[in-house]
Amino acid sequence: MRSFLSLSSPFLWAVLAAAQYAIYQPKNQVIYGGTYLHLTASTTAAPAFTNAAAYDPTVLNPPAVPNPPIPTSVPIQLQSSGVSSNVSAPVNGAFMGISIEMSVANQVLGKNSSLLQVAFLNLMSNLVERAGWVQVRVGGNSQESAELVSSLPNGTMLAKDVNNTSGPTSTPPLIYTLDLLYTMGNISKLTNTHWYLGIPFIDAQNVSLAIVEHGQTILGSNLLGFQAGNEPDLYAAHGHRPSTYSQFDYFGEIGTLVQQVANDSAISNKNNLFIVPSIQVTWTPESVWNTGIVSSYSNSLYALAVERYPDDNCAALYPSLGAPQNPQDIFINYLQHNASTGLVSSYVNSSAFAQQNGKPFIMFETNTASCSGFPGISNSFGAALWALDWSMTMAYNNFTAALFHVGGQNAYYNLFTPPPSNQTKYGAEWTVGPVYYSALVMAEVLGPHNASQVSDITQNINTPIYAIYENGAPTKLALFNFVTDPTGASTYNAVISIGGGSTGQSNATPSQVQVKYLLADSVSSKGNFTWAGQTLGAALKSDGRLNGTLNVTTVQCDQSANTCSIPVPAPAFALVFLTSGSLQAVSPSSTVTFPTSATTNTGSNIYIDPSMLATAYGHSGMENIRGATSPGSLSGASTLHTTLSGALAIFVSALGAVVVAWRW
Incomplete structure (x- = not known):
């Protein structure tokens, strides 16, 4: 069922008139005034279709493990501040x-x-x-x-x-x-x-x-x-x-x-x-x-x-x-x-x-x-x-x-x-x-x-490494392992030191860092990708939302040795957050997602309590709600275009854009 967000549905008007915002529930359910609308999809078997390129099942063999093998311990020395060379201009x-x-x-x-x-x-x-x-x-x-x-x-x-x-x-x-x-x-x-x-x-x-x-x-x-x-x-x-x-x-x-x-x-x-x-x-x-x-x-x-x-x-x-x-x-x-x-x-x-x-x-x-x-x-x-x-x-x-x-x-x-x-x-x-x-x-x-500066500090072509700085101070490390080796022998440890050593600066390695991993079984894998434990699903199964439990790994550092050792499996990408602020900045407390409001499946059915529908339709009292595109509203959202009679009010709250779901 192709899913669309309908911006001109009378029923959507009805739901929006009754609630300022709706929180998306498990797929095929809509919360409406504390009552779920249970949506029934077609159970007819799908016809076979030709595997287009987007679903091509071809799986290659991963390249052989390098010989000589990659180093299993990679020292990375970073300055704690004042970095101005070998870095990019600030990148958004x-x-x-x-x-x-x-x-x-x-x-x-x-x-x-x-x-x-x-x-x-x-x-x-x-x-x-x-x-x-x-x-x-x-x-x-x-x-x-x-x-x-x-x-x-x-x-x-x-x-x-x-x-x-x-x-x-x-x-x-x-x-x-x-x-x-x-x-x-x-x-x-x-x-x-x-x-x-x-x-x-x-x-x-x-x-x-x-x-x-x-x-x-x-x-x-x-x-x-x-x-x-x-x-x-x-x-x-x-x-x-x-x-x-x-x-x-x-x-x-x-x-x-x-x-x-x-x-x-x-x-x-x-x-x-x-x-x-x-x-x-x-x-x-x-x-x-x-x-x-x-x-x-x-x-x-x-x-x-x-x-x-x-x-x-x-x-x-x-x-x-x-x-x-x-x-x-x-x-x-x-x-x-x-x-x-x-x-x-x-x-x-x-x-x-x-x-x-x-x-x-x-x-x-x-x-x-x-x-x-x-x-x-x-x-x-x-x-x-x-x-x-x-x-x-x-x-x-x-x-x-x-x-x-x-x-x-x-x-x-x-x-x-x-x-x-x-x-x-x-x-x-x-x-x-x-x-x-x-x-x-x-x-x-x-x-x-919009302040990140990228520095390429790669030591081996099979394991690229980048340091990310803001205002001259390191905030993250990006660690790659292009090798596929199910034995574990090609996992390497990035041994990070901040300050100390040859830098002329005091030791500044933190007591711990957080790490997110992008993982799959092999470089040739066609699915089962995870980013910090979450996935966007298999072929023909995604609605664009991340699924699964978020997994941010905490690694304890050795401050007496001024080192922090990060394992990087073969294959993998690891993003190391060197400061708590750098992790917090990319960790939304809540993500605005958009549940289905219409589909092309005319075979589905929906049950709505008639008493709710009888009292819900219309847009009375919405004339002064910001975000509405109705005549006389205070909205400046001139680009939120409606093509049918009756306009849609998309409420904007502290949580972001507001949508509700239904299927026809």
């Missing part, structure tokens, strides 16, 4: 964001602005509770020819012309309505999500600026910027530009875009709008900077960006490209630290260039491999460890954000995947991939203070 907690291919936005975000995907809200809420906010890009190849239309049949907000695809990824041209932007606005009101959008750049001489005009109006401060061209270095190869198309042609097209914006009276904010150049690898970033694009259009640019996947699986999809790679042969490439340091080396000059020009530097699209990833790699525990290491490597090298891509059912690498449409009415839910766990962990690594 929402560093690891999400890129959603525009063509699947209606599957991921919601059917429309009145029916939001509950699991997506929960997944975003998890990140917001730890980092304070989350950044999401809606775009990709499918943005390049997207066209705004006034309406689509049956309240649809997005449609694809699958008979007119183009490019090596067979991208379908899109049409969409303003309801897509209202959907994004409603999500922002509930989860503090901020957005990047893409300008359709297929015809750079006559760019449609409708998405800029309406995006600013509808999304307001939740709008971050607009991508001006997605991978323009591949335009010629994709048939979108002549074979002679160059960096200087792109420079000229940005100039044309800037002039069009200047002449468009419907665009209120004309500065700090665009993200450029978002190239892959055909052009170097330096070759674009050398055109003068930043100095010429600085006032119009929000950020500089690139896109990069470490590999591609395109030959598996398009035989004309040659023999496909064997995932087993390249699995090891994702499980050594030099993979990330080698990949980032192409961007060290550019991150410094961005800093010099006062612009964010964003990895605007990345994941394990282009063309949807590799079976057995992209959906394995190894991918979770790789994505974490890649993210921390980028943060250390002064990227300001990294957006990991989500495609459709045909992608192996998705952070999360809605269920196939033919399974929703039989209880199938979302599938949360390993890279979402990376995003969850990364939010805790950096925290909500």
